[in-house]
Amino acid sequence: MRVLVTGASGQLAQAIRLVWAEHELLLPEESVLDLSQQEAIRSVVAGARPDVVVNCGAFTQVDRCETEAELAMRINGTAVGWLADVCEAQGAMLIQISTDYVFDGTGTRPYREDDPVNPVSVYGRTKLEGERQAARCSRHLIARTSWLYDSWGKNFLNTMLNAAAQGKSLRVVDDQRGAPTTCRALARQLKMAAEQNWQGLVHTTCQGETTWHGFAWAIFEAKGIAADLSPCATADYPTPARRPAYSVLDGTRRRSLGPDLMPTWQEALAEVIDHPEFAKEA
Secondary structure (H helix, E strand, O other), X not given: OEEEXXXXXXXXXXXXXXXXXXXXXXXXXXXXXXXXOHHHHHHHHHHHOOOEEEEOOOOOOHHHHHHOHHHHHHHHHXXXXXXXXXXXXXXXXXXXXXXXXXXXXXXXXXXXXXXXXXXXXXXXXXXXXXXXXXXXXXXXXEEEEOOEEXXXXXXXXXXXXHHHHOOOOEEEEOOOEEOOEEHHHHHHHHHHXXXXXXXEEEEOOOEOOEEHHHHHHHHHHHHOOOOOEEEEOHHHOXXXXXXXXXXXXXXXXXXXXXXXXXXXXXXXXXXXXXXXXXXXXX
């Protein structure tokens, strides 16, 4: 397959670069494939003539989205429609990466794909619009995921390790529940989904659930770090954007479509800790 990946500098695009190496990969720099510019999207995608476009590009700075809502909607929503249009014209498959933030977090069981959406932040609303725009492409896969991280990139894992290395006291939220998901695990699942031509909406997170505090504790335990870590409530650290308190995603539909390659979040963390310099498909 000839695969075009947007958001080339991001952590998920890096995982796709490593995991999908047997395919012909095109990862243009973001200055060239600028998701805020319709003509750039049209010309780059049309010129590349890909079989699959994986849209890893997004405005993911959740709090900044609250004050830059117009730009967030342009990149997370409108641009996906532009991608959908050019993919449709070429018969390409569009894989859109979405998020647990499309839910309001008031649920008490893992969210299914057909559960009502109700985003409580600008980021969530713009990503939901991205889902709607992606569905305009006849061949589309919308993959909702959550709490993405890996050994590379700017993410919770590296933030915690850097803070601990500086000897900082850490208070981490213990009343938000979700599923930490590694980029490499998601990249494997997406590769198989593309090869098997999955269609529609699917939840693609690691299995199980924890809190941010529980995740931090597991990181430090796995690394053998005696960090100064204590739990706190979301209310103790108010942020511009609301976060869903419960955003665990149900994986039943994923398992019905084909092989489920998503490990438990603990297994995924162990792989990252044991093999941080991941360089090939496992």
